[in-house]
Each structure stands twice: as C-alpha cells, then as structure tokens.
Amino acid sequence: MAATVQEAAIQPHALPKEHQRPASSYVKQFVRYLILSAVGLVLFIPFILAAIGTFKTDSEIIVYPPAFFPAQWLVQNWVKVWTTDLGQGGTFPRWLFNTAFLAVSVAVLQSLFGSMAAFSFSRLKFPGRNAVFNFMLATMMIPGAVTMIPAYVLMTKLHLLNTYWSLILPGAVGAGSIFMLTQFFKAVPRDLEEAAVIDGATYFQVYRNVILPLARPALLTVFILQFQGMWNAFLSPLLYLNSPSMWVLNVALSIFQQTYKAAWNLILVGAMFNAIPILLLFFFFSKYYMEGVAYTGVKG
Amino acid sequence: MQQVKEKSRRDSNVAAIVTFIGLVVLLMVIALVNAPTQGGPRVMASVSSYLAAVKASALPYLAVIALASIVLGGVAARIVRREWPDRRRRSALIAGYAFMAPYLLITLTFTVGVVLFALYISFTKYDIFTAPTWVGVQNYLKAFAGFTDPSQTLFLQSLYNVFWYALIVVPLQTAAAIVLAILLNAPMRLKQFFRTIFYAPSVTSSVVITLIFIWFYLKTGYINFFFSNVLGVFGIHWQAVAWLGDPRGLIELIVNAFGGKIAYAQWYLKGPSIAWMAIMFQNIFTTAPTFMIMFLAALQDVNPTLYEAASIDGASAWQRFWKITLPLLRPIMLLVVTLGTIGTLQVFDQVYLATAGGPLGTTETPVYQVFVNALGTGGQIQMGYASALAFIVAIIIFFFTFLQRRFIERGTEVY
Numbered sequence: 001m002a003a004t005v006q007e008a009a010i011q012p013h014a015l016p017k018e019h020q021r022p023a024s025s026y027v028k029q030f031v032r033y034l035i036l037s038a039v040g041l042v043l044f045i046p047f048i049l050a051a052i053g054t055f056k057t058d059s060e061i062i063v064y065p066p067a068f069f070p071a072q073w074l075v076q077n078w079v080k081v082w083t084t085d086l087g088q089g090g091t092f093p094r095w096l097f098n099t100a101f102l103a104v105s106v107a108v109l110q111s112l113f114g115s116m117a118a119f120s121f122s123r124l125k126f127p128g129r130n131a132v133f134n135f136m137l138a139t140m141m142i143p144g145a146v147t148m149i150p151a152y153v154l155m156t157k158l159h160l161l162n163t164y165w166s167l168i169l170p171g172a173v174g175a176g177s178i179f180m181l182t183q184f185f186k187a188v189p190r191d192l193e194e195a196a197v198i199d200g201a202t203y204f205q206v207y208r209n210v211i212l213p214l215a216r217p218a219l220l221t222v223f224i225l226q227f228q229g230m231w232n233a234f235l236s237p238l239l240y241l242n243s244p245s246m247w248v249l250n251v252a253l254s255i256f257q258q259t260y261k262a263a264w265n266l267i268l269v270g271a272m273f274n275a276i277p278i279l280l281l282f283f284f285f286s287k288y289y290m291e292g293v294a295y296t297g298v299k300g
Numbered sequence: 301m302q303q304v305k306e307k308s309r310r311d312s313n314v315a316a317i318v319t320f321i322g323l324v325v326l327l328m329v330i331a332l333v334n335a336p337t338q339g340g341p342r343v344m345a346s347v348s349s350y351l352a353a354v355k356a357s358a359l360p361y362l363a364v365i366a367l368a369s370i371v372l373g374g375v376a377a378r379i380v381r382r383e384w385p386d387r388r389r390r391s392a393l394i395a396g397y398a399f400m401a402p403y404l405l406i407t408l409t410f411t412v413g414v415v416l417f418a419l420y421i422s423f424t425k426y427d428i429f430t431a432p433t434w435v436g437v438q439n440y441l442k443a444f445a446g447f448t449d450p451s452q453t454l455f456l457q458s459l460y461n462v463f464w465y466a467l468i469v470v471p472l473q474t475a476a477a478i479v480l481a482i483l484l485n486a487p488m489r490l491k492q493f494f495r496t497i498f499y500a501p502s503v504t505s506s507v508v509i510t511l512i513f514i515w516f517y518l519k520t521g522y523i524n525f526f527f528s529n530v531l532g533v534f535g536i537h538w539q540a541v542a543w544l545g546d547p548r549g550l551i552e553l554i555v556n557a558f559g560g561k562i563a564y565a566q567w568y569l570k571g572p573s574i575a576w577m578a579i580m581f582q583n584i585f586t587t588a589p590t591f592m593i594m595f596l597a598a599l600q601d602v603n604p605t606l607y608e609a610a611s612i613d614g615a616s617a618w619q620r621f622w623k624i625t626l627p628l629l630r631p632i633m634l635l636v637v638t639l640g641t642i643g644t645l646q647v648f649d650q651v652y653l654a655t656a657g658g659p660l661g662t663t664e665t666p667v668y669q670v671f672v673n674a675l676g677t678g679g680q681i682q683m684g685y686a687s688a689l690a691f692i693v694a695i696i697i698f699f700f701t702f703l704q705r706r707f708i709e710r711g712t713e714v715y
Contacts, residue, residue, distance in 0.1 A: 036483060040497040043589065047500060049522060050512045064520035064540075065528075113402040120399035126392045127379045132400065139411050143646055143697050145667045145690040149674040149683055150418040151410060153428060156339050157350070170410040173403045203395040232505030234649050235671070250507040254653055257511060264515045271508045282503045286496050289503075290593050 047275065054078065054269045061265040074265075081269040086259070090244025090252070096273065098241075099231055099248040102167050107227040109172035111219045117173070118181035119207045123193070133182075140175045144235070152239050166240035171230060177222040180292065184218040185211060221292035224285050231278050249274045312384035320377040327369035327408070328362070334413035336361055336420045339428040357431035361420055422687035427680065439688035450565060455689060457567060458657075458664040459696075462645050464572040465665075466700075469580050469587075470640040474633065476588035481595035482625070495596075502589040506649040513582045514654050517543035546574035547659035564660075573662035579650045587643065591636045598632040599625070634704065641700050645693065666693045 053061055054077055056070040082092050121133055151170060160166040193201075193210045201209070212219070237248045247255070253270050260266050282289055335358035337343065343353045354362070383389045397404075422439055424432035446453035484495055501509060516522045519542045528538040549570025552562045562569050572580070602625065610620050648667040651657060657664040657672075666689055672678045674686035 032483075032486060032488070036488075036494050039480070039483065040494055043585075044497050044500055046509065046512045046516070047504075050515070053515070061515075062518065062520050065525055066520065066522060113406075116399040117403040120396045124392050124396040124399070126389070126396035127383065128376075129396060132404070136403075136407075139407060141698065141701070142411065142415060143642065143690075143694050145646055145670050146418055146687075146694050147411060147414050149670065149686050149690065150334070150414040150421070152674065153339055153417070153683070154334060154410070154414055156428070157333065157344055159344065169406065173406045175407075178403060203391070203399075207399070228503065232507075234505065234507050234652075238652075239675075250505055253507050253511060257514075257653065264518075267511055268515065271511050275504045275508045278503055278505070279500060282499070283496060286492070286499070290495070290499070290597075 047279075050268045051272060054265055054272055056265050058263055058265060061268075062262055077265050077269050081266055081273070086244050086255070088244040090247065092252075092270075092273070094245060095247050095249050095252045098164075098246060099250075099274075100277075102164060102171075102237075102248060103227045103230040105164070105168050106171040106230040107223045109168065110174050110177045110226040111223050113173045114177040114181050114222055115212065115215060115219060116207070117178045118185050119211055121178070121182045122185035123206070123211070124203065136175045136178060140179070148235065148239065151236075155240055161240055162243050162246050164246075167230070167233075167236060170236075171226075174226065177226060181215065181218055181222060184215060188214050217288065217291075220285070221288040224281065224289050225292045227281070228278060228289075308385045312381045315384045316377040316381035319380045320373040323376050324366075324369045324373040327372065328366060330409050330413050331362055331365040331369070331416075333409065334417045336417055336424070336426070336432050338431040353431065365416070418687045418690065421684045422691050424684045425682075426684040426687075427676075428683060429681075432684065435684070439685045440692070442685060443689055443692055453567070454661060454664060455666065455669055457661045458666045458669050460568055461572065461576060461663065462647065462665050464576070465580060465583075465647060466641050466644040468572065468577075469583055469644050470637055473584045473588045473591060473640060474636050476584060477591035477636065478595050478626075478629065478633075480588060480592040481599055482621070484592070484596055485599045498592065499589045501586045506586065507653060509582065509586050510650050510653045513578075514544065517578055517654075541574065543578040544575045544654050545659050547662045549573050549662070550577065567660070567662075570662075573659070575655055575659055576663045579647075579654060579663060583644070583647070583650065587640070591640070594632055594636060595629060598629055602628050638701050638704050641704065642697055645697055645700070 052069060055073040055075070056077075057072075057074060060067065060070055085091050121129065155161050155166045160169070188211065192214075193206045196206050196210050232250070233248070234250045234254075237251050238254070241247055241251060249270070253267070253274060256267050256270050332354065335354050337350070337353040337356070337358050343349055380393070383393045421432050423434060423436060425435050425438075426432035442452070443455045446456035480498055484491065484498065488494075518524075519540045521543075523543060524538070524540040528540070531538045548556075549562070549567075549572060551569060551571030553574075555562055606624050606628075607620055610624055615623065646667050647665045648671065651663050651665050651668045652671070655663040657668055670686045670689045670693070673682045673689065675681065
C-alpha cells in the first residue's frame with residue numbers, strides 16, 4: 001500500500017525529467033533543496049529560538065537587540081521551573097502527570113469505544129443504524145462554544161469539577177474517531193470474519209479476534225490523534241480543572257504567564273516541557289499521525 | 301407449533317415493553333441531570349434537594365423531553381417487536397446497540413442533553429446560583445443592541461473582528477498549505493525529514509506557540525529585530541512596534557497615510573488592528589501545516605498519466621499546476637476552507653493568552669465573549685446571555701458551511 005502510493009507520487013515528476021538537460025536539472029535540484037531548507041527553517045525557528053531562550057538570564061531574554069546565544073548557558077532555569085511550587089499541590093511534575101494521564105485515558109477510551117461503535121456501524125445490519133450514523137455526523141457540526149457552558153454547569157451538578165472525570169467522561173467518545181474507524185473497517189475484507197461466523201463465533205469474538213488485530217494501524221492513529229488532542233487541549237481544562245493540583249500543563253502555563261510576567265526564560269522552559277514530549281511522539285509516529293490527519297481532517 | 305408461535309409473540313411483546321420502559325427511563329434520567337435548575341453547592345448537596353430544585357423550575361422542560369422520549373421509546377419498541385422472533389436479526393439488533401452503547405450514552409448526556417439545556421437557558425436569565433428566569437429573546441436582542449446603543453457594541457465588534465479574521469486567514473492559510481504540499485510532493489531525499497520539520501508548528505499546542513509568539517512580538521522581540529535588520533540593509537529606520545498592543549486598524553493606517561483620520565466611534569471602519577493581524581499571522585503559521593498534510597495526501601492520489609499527457613502536449617509546469625493540480629484539489633479545498641472557516645470563527649486560545657480582547661476590543665472574539673460572560677470574569681455571571689451568543693456563533697458557522705458548500709461545489713461542475 002505504502003509502496004504504491006510512493007510510486008504514484010514519484011512518477012509524474014520523474015517522467016518529464018528524462019527530457020531535460022542534466023545541467024539545468026542539477027541547478028533545479030539545488031534550488032529546490034534551498035527553498036525546502038529555507039521554508040523548514042522559518043517553520044521550525046520559533047522552537048529553536050525558544051529553546052535557546054530558556055538558557056538566558058532574566059535580562060538577556062528581553063534585552064534589545066536580542067543576542068542569538070546567551071553569554072552563559074543557564075541550566076538553573078530548567079531546575080527552577082521543575083521545582084516550582086505554587087502551593088496546594090501545584091508542582092510541575094504533578095501537572096506533567098495530570099496532562100499525560102488525561103491524554104492516555106482519553107486516547108485509550110476513544111480507541112476502545114470508537115472501535116466498538118465503528119464495528120457496529122460497519123459490520124452489523126440492524127434497524128436504526130443509518131439514523132444513528134447520520135445523527136453522529138450531525139453532532140460533528142455542533143461547535144464547541146455551544147456545549148462549553150452547559151457542560152460546565154453539568155459538571156458542577158455531578159460534582160465532577162476538579163476531577164479527572166470532567167475531561168475523561170465527555171472525551172471518552174468522539175464522532176471524529178468513530179467516523180475514521182468506520183471508514184477503515186469498511187475497507188477490511190469480510191472473508192475472514194465470514195469464516196469465523198461459520199465456525200460459530202459470536203459478534204464479540206469477531207470484534208475481538210478478527211477486527212481488532214486487523215485494525216491495529218487505524219487504532220494507533222486514533223490513539224495518537226486523541227492523545228495529542230487532549231495534550232494540547234486548553235479551553236475545557238481551563239474551565240473544569242481550576243485547583244492548582246489538578247491543572248494540566250497548558251493551564252499551568254497560562255498561569256505562569258501571569259505569575260512570572262517578564263521572566264520569559266522561565267515561561268519558555270514551561271513551554272518546552274509541554275512541547276518536547278508531543279514533538280518526540282510525533283517524530284516517532286509521524287506516519288500514523290499524518291495518515292490520521294489526511295484521513296479525516298480532524299485534528300485535536 | 302401453535303404454542304411455540306404463541307410463546308414467541310409473547311416474548312416479543314415483553315421485549316418491546318421492556319425496551320420502551322428502559323429507554324424512556326434512561327432518557328428521562330439524562331434529561332433530569334441536564335435539567336435547567338439553579339446550581340451551586342447547596343442545591344447539589346443531595347439528590348432530594350436537587351429534585352426540589354427541578355420541581356421548582358424545570359417541570360415544563362421535562363414535560364417536553366418526556367413527550368419526545370415516549371415517541372422515541374414507541375418507535376424503538378415497535379422495532380424490537382418486529383425483529384425479536386427472528387433469531388439472527390434479534391442478535392444483530394442487540395449486538396448493534398450494545399456495541400454502540402458507550403458512544404450513545406456519553407453523547408446523549410454530554411452533547412445532546414447539554415445542547416438542549418443551552419438552548420433553553422439562552423432564553424433565560426441565569427447565573428447558576430438562582431433558578432433560570434424566562435426572558436424570551438431578550439438575550440438575542442441584547443447581542444445585537446450595539447446597532448442602536450453605541451455603549452453595547454462589544455459583541456458586534458467581536459463579530460466584525462472574526463469576519464476579518466476568516467477573510468484574511470482562510471485564503472492565506474489554504475494557499476500556504478497548497479504551496480507547502482507541492483514543495484513536499486516532489487521526489488526527493490530526506491522527504492520524511494522535511495515533512496516532519498514542516499509539520500512541527502501544527503503538532504504543538506496553541507498555548508506553547510502563542511507564548512513563544514507573544515515573546516517574539518515584544519517591543520524588544522525578534523520580530524522587531526528582524527524588521528529593523530532587514531530594513532536597515534536598505535537604510536530605512538524601523539520604529540519598534542508593540543505588536544500585540546497596537547489598536548490601529550489596517551484601513552485606518554491607509555487613511556492616515558493619506559492624511560485622513562477615523563474617529564474612535566467609527567471602529568467598524570478601521571479594519572483589523574495591528575494586534576489582530578499579528579495573531580492572524582501566528583494562526584496561519586500554525587494551521588497551514590495541518591492542511592498541508594491533507595493536500596499532500598490528495599496530491600499523491602493524482603493520476604500520473606494526466607501530467608504525462610499534458611507535458612507531451614507541451615504544457616508548462618505552471619499550466620500543469622493551474623489546469624490539472626488545482627482543479628483536482630478542489631474537493632479537498634472545499635474541506636480545508638470549511639474547516640478553516642469553522643476554526644477561525646471560534647478563535648479563543650490566542651486571544652485569551654495574548655490580548656484578552658484588547659487593545660480597544662480589536663481582538664475581541666465571540667467565543668471569548670461567551671467565556672467571559674459565562675464565568676463572569678468581566679462582571680456578573682450571565683450564562684443565558686453567553687448561551688445565546690454561542691448559538692449565534694453556531695448559526696453563523698452553519699450558514700457559512702452551507703454557503704461554501706454550494707459555492708465551491710458549483711465551481712467543480714466545470715471540470
């Protein structure tokens with residue numbers, strides 16, 4: 001599958017190239033890499049400058065003109081942020097844990113419940129199925145601004161404010177991931193499961209032993225997209241988690257910005273703590289990640 | 301034989317009744333949890349105090365929901381009764397809904413129930429701590445009161461701002477995404493590397509990117525440094541700008557350049573402010589790579605023989621782009637423009653972190669207004685008003701999605 005896609009991508013450009021003179025083709029290649037590197041630099045430079053900024057002193061970080069490198073590389077900034085204690089259990093390791101825990105929980109549940117619903121939508125035939133599917137597509141149109149306030153009220157009613165549940169419960173299912181998994185399951189050939197059904201397998205056994213193993217790449221894609229979505233979420237954690245021990249990194253960062261004011265070196269350290277894990281995850285799993293975005297256009 | 305049939309019919313009836321009761325009870329419990337009552341720790345302390353609150357303010361609401369549940373329960377019961385006798389169809393029905401149960405339960409509670417609640421309170425005055433009181437369409441009228449009352453223009457200004465935002469950001473980010481995708485689509489070494497680098501701004505959270513950009517936009521920051529150095533090469537002196545604090549509008553700047561002036565009261569003539577355009581730039585920077593991936597996927601599906609045929613016919617690279625690539629990307633463009641518009645009309649994170657709506661309300665957005673009014677950070681808690689604003693945003697989003705669908709789909713018929 002991957003190979004054919006790659007070939008298709010190469011061919012259109014590779015063919016006309018044979019007619020060109022080699023000299024101009026080398027120049028063209030060079031210009032292309034030059035442009036790619038320049039664009040890449042522009043897109044990545046905020047991270048580079050911010051990363052270097054974390055090692056600057058309080059004055060170096062806001063002095064004009066800014067120096068590219070600090071006079072002395074201060075590792076203390078990182079230590080200082082890591083050992084921050086804003087009271088009431090508001091410490092950096094705690095925020096990191098909250099963020100990671102929520103992201104993993106939501107991603108696992110979305111993969112599980114999403115694959116179950118997708119199995120139902122793609123493999124079972126029963127009255128009401130299409131109605132529910134269309135209903136699901138309709139709910140995708142509802143903007144977050146509408147559900148934000150009443151969900152907050154609901155959380156207060158259920159006594160779920162400042163608990164992990166306030167983000168895990170509503171985040172446990174998502175129309176986007178169900179839609180994506182349904183499309184994927186529909187593309188899986190039915191021969192295997194028909195054989196299983198003849199052998200007397202129940203629907204649950206078909207789901208568990210036939211569909212899930214085949215769907216592993218799609219599940220990984222959903223997992224990564226949802227992990228990233230929750231890791232980067234801001235508005236809902238800002239609403240539901242407002243005691244320092246429950247903050248996620250994004251919320252803590254916004255508070256940092258208010259507490260540290262001009263200490264941009266410290267704020268940037270916090271930003272790096274947030275950015276590095278997700279960038280690493282992306283570097284390792286970029287294939288699944290890109291497939292997911294390309295598939296549905298749904299990004300966390 | 302007769303007995304078996306009799307028993308099967310009885311089973312079907314029992315199953316239908318159980319379905320009916322079960323579904324109605326379930327929906328009513330969800331409705332009860334989402335009933336528009338007063339909130340606060342005292343009312344929520346116990347189930348009985350909550351039920352008392354429901355009785356006080358939410359009975360008509362529950363009655364409407366109950367009617368709907370009974371209709372839905374009836375439909376479900378009929379289906380169950382019809383499918384029950386056939387063993388295969390029965391098990392498909394049970395399995396089908398069992399597999400969907402987690403999704404349905406959560407969506408009904410946290411999406412449908414919540415939206416109905418929001419719709420109801422958008423017609424009320426509601427501050428959580430007292431029961432909502434019905435005020436009709438007052439909240440919706442208040443949102444547009446700025447047309448007649450110059451002191452109430454905040455929401456209108458926020459709409460004005462996001463329209464500019466969508467108008468500038470959506471075309472630019474779509475164009476940037478196409479250019480990036482075409483750059484990456486060529487055969488090359490290090491493709492994976494470049495793709496990863498290009499995509500990095502889209503992976504990190506908007507909070508991180510916004511914080512980095514606030515730092516860049518400081519008067520002593522890298523953006524001013526960049527302009528000062530680049531323009532310095534041409535001998536032009538660059539006056540440092542406090543990017544995120546500058547309320548001067550784009551049109552205002554042009555008018556000023558010609559010696560004119562726009563009065564403060566005529567904010568609607570000023571165009572997007574410098575602060576707002578700074579946020580736009582940052583937004584384009586982070587969203588273009590997301591959409592780049594979608595275009596890249598679409599480009600890889602383009603049939604190579606099309607390009608072959610075109611180049612044999614002597615089409616230049618430029619012509620191939622305009623006549624083949626772009627028309628084939630149209631469906632994805634529709635999706636990207638729609639998603640882009642939906643996203644831009646709901647800007648929040650950047651505004652919350654960078655400007656809090658200022659300077660002079662030029663970065664105020666509807667969703668930020670919803671947030672401020674719902675939590676009462678700018679005065680009293682006005683949940684009803686905030687909900688009305690949210691529904692206005694939703695209607696605008698539906699309208700634009702619909703419009704774009706018609707507009708762009710008509711364009712595709714040519715090809």
